[in-house]
Amino acid sequence: MFDDGGSNVRKYNTVNRRVFILKIAKGIIFTGIVARLFSLQITENKKYLTLSDKNRLREWRLPPIRGEFEDFFGNVVAGNTKVYQLHVVPEQVEDFKYLMVRLKNILSLTDKQFSKIVKKKSQQKNWETLIISENLTWDQFSKVNFYLHELSGVKPVLSVARSYPFKENYTHVLGYVARASENDLINNEEIKNKHVPGLRVGKSGLEKTFENNLIGTNSVKRYEVNAFGKRINQVDFQEGAKGDKIKLTVDTEIQKLCNELLADKAGSISVMDIFTGEIIAMHSSPSFDPNLFMYGISHKDWDSIRENPLKPLINKTISGLYSPGSIIKPIVALSALENDVISTKFKVNCSGKTELYGQTYHCWKKEGHGVVNLRDALKQSCDTFFYEMSRRLGVDRLNVTARRFGLGNTVFKNLYSEEKRGLVPSTKWKKDALGKGWVLGETLITGIGQGYIQTTPLQLCLMTAQLANGGFKIFPRITFDKNQEPIEKIKYKMSQSLVVDNDNSSSLIRSAEDLFNKGEKEYTKLFRNQENIKFVLEAMYASTNEIRGTSYRSRIDDPKYRFAGKTGTAQVKKITKIQRELDLDTSQIPYEERDHAWFVAFGPYKDPRYSLSVFVEHGGSGSSAAAPLAKKLMKKIIDRHEEREKIRKNRLMEI
Amino acid sequence: MFEQSSYSDQYTFFQKLRSFDFILIFCILCLGVISNLSMYSTDGGQFLYHSKSHFIRFVTFFSMMIILSFINLRFWHSTAYLFYTITLAFLIWASIYGITASGSQRWINLYFINLQPSELMKIAIIVCFARYFHREQMTNINSFKNIIVSIAILILPILLVISQPDLGTSILIAMSGIIVMWLAGFNIKYFVYSGLVLVVSLPFVISILKPYQKLRVLSFFNPDRDPLGAGYQIIQSKIAVGSGGLTGKGYLKGTQSYLEFLPEKHTDFIFTLFSEEHGFVGSLILLILYAVLIFRILNIGSKSRSYFGKLFCYGFGSAIFVYVAVNMSMVLGLLPIVGSPLPIMSYGGSSMLATMIGLSIVMSTKIHSKQIIH
Structure with a gap:
């Protein structure tokens, strides 16, 4: 009985002593966790805040509107015309195949154009806008609008594109614009900064020389996106400025x-x-x-x-x-x-x-x-x-x-x-x-x-x-x-x-x-x-x-x-x-x-x-x-x- | 001595109610409220599936805990082996008839609840050890028989859980088991030796790990190795916590979780969400709540006159500490990602059930602290 008691005392002492050691260890470990929290949330807060914003915010840049050329008398010799475009967001379409067949009939697309669009669709994300046509004729545009209620997910869009109203008269003076190439991006910082897919830049003549004046600034839409890149809501919109107007001395x-x-x-x-x-x-x-x-x-x-x-x-x-x-x-x-x-x-x-x-x-x-x-x-x-x-x-x-x-x-x-x-x-x-x-x-x-x-x-x-x-x-x-x-x-x-x-x-x-x-x-x-x-x-x-x-x-x-x-x-x-x-x-x-x-x-x-x-x-x-x-x-x-x-x-x- | 033993054998209901540990209950309720609010946030600020079922579970199991607290500690002492055996049986059942989800066979269907017996085993192993060492003489503790039996008690469930496969839970079971064994008085040298054996056999252990587990270990050492793959969770979790700052982004405004950059935000990464929304201050408050809870449990243990209650409280308190420390270290990028829920906070019925059972035994120990179990 006595032995028992003594043994019990030793047993109790052992466990109490060891728990005390454990308590100290716990204190140290908790302190370590607090220190880690401090370093992440206080010391490195800025870094992670930036990373978090980088995660959640995406900018969508819209193509800038190019400045115009005028002749001496104020006639526009290189301007922007309205073009009718057709955009589709595949995500919002119930049956993409059916829609494409409908569109093919309405716009009377050739098989080649058709397969080109289908190929383009497979290369991009479901919620990214798919451009069916960059330049619809008025006929096609009104036809699409007529059937619009049956075509969910289809968006007829009014956009602008470069136009030269005097056609061949100014070709060598002004040069021309076309889609920016790899070289354009490498050679011109300004183009690189303002580039969006499909952006047209000056390829020769004054269009090229005055590129940086003409290009204008992008409108920027900033969206909050989720982990899968899907847009959740628009955070803000910055309206871009049109490029400078350049007046020529030419009659x-x-x-x-x-x-x-x-x-x-x-x-x-x-x-x-x-x-x-x-x-x-x-x-x-x-x-x-x-x-x-x-x-x-x-x-x-x-x-x-x-x-x-x-x-x-x-x-x-x-x-x-x-x-x-x-x-x-x-x-x-x-x-x-x-x-x-x-x-x-x-x-x-x-x-x-x-x-x-x-x-x-x-x-x-x-x-x-x-x-x-x-x-x-x-x-x-x-x-x-x-x-x-x-x-x-x-x-x-x-x-x-x-x-x-x-x-x-x-x-x-x-x-x-x-x-x-x-x-x-x-x-x-x-x-x-x-x-x-x-x-x-x-x-x-x-x-x-x-x-x-x-x-x-x-x-x-x-x-x-x-x-x-x-x-x-x-x-x-x-x-x-x-x-x-x-x-x-x-x-x-x-x-x-x-x-x-x-x-x-x-x-x-x-x-x-x-x-x-x-x-x-x-x-x-x-x-x-x-x-x-x-x-x-x-x-x-x-x-x-x-x-x-x-x-x-x-x-x-x-x-x-x-x-x-x-x-x-x-x-x-x-x-x-x-x-x-x-x-x-x-x-x-x-x-x-x-x-x-x-x-x-x-x-x-x-x-x-x-x-x-x-x-x-x-x-x-x-x-x-x-x-x-x-x-x-x-x-x-x-x-x-x-x-x-x-x-x-x-x-x-x-x- | 006789007086002492005859004293306090029976308590009235009100006596028991009066000797409840209200600090402990306060901590549990605070954590419960925080966990429910966080769950509401993971559902995007709506009372949806996760928040609803978490709320129901918390209310149910908390009530259950209060009721179970009235049960005499003797009951737990006498049913300890039964509890362990039934849980072990459940584990075997799970390994044969278990429900498979995300590549792991962890759950058994009890018709009213899908139970994860490995979570219950976390408690059962402590109860079982407490009972086993309760009667053992100090001089005999380090005997060959005791060592073999303890190791057997420990290794059986671990093997079963590893084979599910569930590395995280088996590590947690092992750690709480080992802590209890050490508290009971096992010679420190055994732990050192087995530690050495483990280090030597580590390459072998790694070679039998599942590929996804290997990847997790590797990506822990270098999260940027594969930022969109295995390291993704660590990186996103660190971004979420780090961007919280001093006071956080505000309740329901954690962009990392709201925009679904955080993986498993209602289970293992619930602390990340909380920390993003409430910042350093909030995280510190949560840590203090856990610290108070743990030290209160240890305190109850130290006041208990029965060795069973004492050892259980010490073991359980330490286990809670291990769960919290492992989970937090994991989401803060200090440990590799292994599945380990944060007690009370994380979504998961079995984990909640196990924690509440453990807490009810602690409460029972407090109420019956003057009682001696022979």
Whole structure:
């Protein structure tokens, strides 16, 4: 009994002692749990709160609405149109197969379209919107609405898409939009940030250049979703802003005329304000309808564009490089005068050809022009005279003048990625690029715009503009600048620069590199003696308005429209002796070997305001293929002048 | 001595009622109210299936507990082996005729209730050990016979539960059993030795684990290994608790549970839901309630004059602690995910029934604390 009691006491003691140890252990463990709770809920609360929000909130971004392009007169040239779309949320559909068969009948879908939609459905979640059609016709749309009560889960939706109301007229100016590609996302951060499936972005032209201004901002719907991604409720909605509206300096009426003039031809026309540098028209032919790219271009259409021998995909105005031919002559003449190589009284006897180191150089006129002075040589475009003059001038001095007037460099600054610089050769260039010494014969053919020299049609338009405005630097622009100075002020600035720079006669000696690197200021003079410019302009007037002038047949006698110009006929292939003797008509030569036809002009002659360049690829001679187009064009440009000025005045009053 | 034994043999109804432990009852009621409110939240703020049946169960089993508390502790002492045997029989029945759900054969159909005998075994094993060691002399405790018999009592149900398969419950049974064995006075060295044996045989044990159990162990060590698979539960649970902050997201506003990111939110992860909605403060209050409950049970044990009652209270209190600690550590990412409900809080009839039976024995111990059982 006693033992028992003692044993019991020990037993009780043991269990009490051990429970005490256990109590301490429990206390420690509970403390550990509290510490863990503290670290999760207090210390790391922010981290887990973010994770929890990331779990529960999903953003649905809607495509931003793209900004519009307007022409000078406020017409929308690239806008957004309403499109009728058909969306289906498969989750809300009782019998998807039945619905699809119904829709197939109502919309008369082809089997191919049908299977495409079914495939798309299988790739996405049940509650995600399935786009049956992105662009329903009004017929289809109204038909669906008629049957809507029988089609649960079907949602006819009104959306917007890019549209180009003037179709092929603005294709090369604006470029076009299409679905953003992988590359677009990589190259443009802005697109990446705003991307939603099916977003259209600029693929070329201004649409691409101004992508970041045009794109706008997404509307954002924020939803609370459950663990399975199903939307529970909308938490908030942020309305996005439409992209910026971009106003162009282009006149649609003139742009349309350019398109008509170049119908069925390959070529380019550009028109420029010689004081403001505003591009009034800029067209490359043939063109194509960019609306075709909206919902995926069909193979047939794409092939017909791509395989067209007239190359509609190339913007010839700025990325087509061609020999300028005789269009270069005013610059050669100016360069010779400015450098005092010859005087205006200098005469050459043209016998139809000249020889140098055993090589014969022909004038375009076989029988020769006889004794000609500089004015006659420009007017009649005598090659022999220019051979002799450029021999005396040398290619390097010509290079400086030509580049000063805008050749050999892009006309726009980073506006078109596809714009080409062209080439004005020099002895240094040949040494660096080809590793060979310059040959004097090459100077002769450079003097008539053949050989290495290559220009874009727009460069020649700029060159003409800078001659026509009295020889002052302008910077062409295609986007409207509402701070544009009035013409009077520009003219005043030009006369001012005349005064200031007159003391510094070394302006001509400055190297061309200086010019481009330091960026010449607007309206600075590009000449040494303005009399030389005036002489050249007067010779161009003679070329168009005096008998025996190369473009005499395309003149306008009405002083209101009277203009001055210069023709150019650029050889594409060296003419062989046999061909020279045959003297074939243009139509008898294969298309690829026909001459390029050029014409540049400015007008009205009395008070010049506009310059233009017309280029017809393989069109034949400048006087017969290009100059007649310029005649019609100049009339239209001057007719539109009043209206254009009215707009400009109104705009000034607005400010 | 005789006086003491003849004293307090019979109590009147009111005497018993007066000696109820009201702190304990208060804790149970608090936990009950909290658990019902949480269940209401898991149903998305509606009185639906889970909240309804949890409420009914709580009310029924709580009333049952009060009534059972009046039963003399002697009854439990005398029926301890029977209780254990019947539960063991149920386990065998479950392994043969049991109802299978989510890959595990745990339930038996008793026509009025689907019972999970492994939950009852959690209590039965403690009652059985309390009875077994009640009469044992201290000097004999470490005898060979005692060791073998205790191990047999423990290992039989564990094997049955593991084969269901239900790793979580078998671990909990094992832990509460081992704690009671140690409290009874088994030499500490046996536990050290068997612990060593376990460590050595661990690779073998892991190799016989079911693939999903292996995955759980692996994903515990690195939850990001498979964030949408096995580690998903741990990650989502930690996010829920962590995002609760100091005062929580507010009642019925736990987004993790409301939007169904939380798995098994009414059973094992009920604490996560509670912690998300009520934050650190709420969790601390809940922990304190459990701590008071446990220490109250241990306190009742220490005041009991019968070794049976004492050992049961110590064992049961420790078991409750183990359940709470394992469950919380699990949802807080401190332990691998094994199925272990939070007592009273979690949805589950058998668990509730077992807990209430245990609590009624504790209450009976309190009422009959002066009684000596021979």
